Amino acid sequence: QVQIVQSGAEVKKPGASVKVSCKASGYTFSNYAMHWVRQAPGQRLEWMGWINAGNGNTKYSPKFQGRVTISRDTSASTAYMDLSSLRSEDTAVYYCARRGETGLDYWGQGTLVTVSS
Amino acid sequence: EIVLTQSPGTLSLSPGERATLSCRASQTVSSIYLAWYQQKPGQAPRLLIYGASSRATGIPDRFSGSGSGTDFTLTISRLEPEDFAMYYCQQYGSSQGYTFGQGSKLEIK
Numbered sequence: 001q002v003q004i005v006q007s008g009a010e011v012k013k014p015g016a017s018v019k020v021s022c023k024a025s026g027y028t029f030s031n032y033a034m035h036w037v038r039q040a041p042g043q044r045l046e047w048m049g050w051i052n053a054g055n056g057n058t059k060y061s062p063k064f065q066g067r068v069t070i071s072r073d074t075s076a077s078t079a080y081m082d083l084s085s086l087r088s089e090d091t092a093v094y095y096c097a098r099r100g101e102t103g104l105d106y107w108g109q110g111t112l113v114t115v116s117s
Numbered sequence: 118e119i120v121l122t123q124s125p126g127t128l129s130l131s132p133g134e135r136a137t138l139s140c141r142a143s144q145t146v147s148s149i150y151l152a153w154y155q156q157k158p159g160q161a162p163r164l165l166i167y168g169a170s171s172r173a174t175g176i177p178d179r180f181s182g183s184g185s186g187t188d189f190t191l192t193i194s195r196l197e198p199e200d201f202a203m204y205y206c207q208q209y210g211s212s213q214g215y216t217f218g219q220g221s222k223l224e225i226k
Binding site for chain 1: 118152154156161162163164167168171173174205207213214215216217218219220
């Protein structure tokens, strides 16, 4: 069965970077795109970007362009989201989600990133 | 950028009642790129509806989606206790990527 498991919670200082991983299993990783979505406390879901796991092409939300880098390691069936120049407003739960035939059909459990001095 | 506005913000109903949630887009959205998600506290979102009206795998038939252009609706015909949650609409636009509505909270009356 399809499973997506994310790395654990992180605490970072303002100005630092964070890298969250997302390991997929139960399907052919390179056949699907992986998206990243975040949710600040009490806020709406916010799309950050995606990667074509096959060819590595990426597309980012204009809001995060220049600050986010999404990558993948096909040998490990793992996608990564790197967010730099962190500020307090980046405190959120970060999710990865597989883009299936119909939509974002399988999600990771979420990774809480806390930015605090 | 296409903005999705959901209404109502909060809907209070009882089990067995019918729920109707609205999602209005600031510009025309292609129906094939309109989806609905359910999210419960502490959980990741779950895909309910794709292509505006198709149920995702395993979603009960009490959930239905409709609409086109700028107005879309999620209907839950007879509420079950497990249906009380947050609901988000989402659209995909090639230039801006994905956007989500602000969500509608369905709470038990």
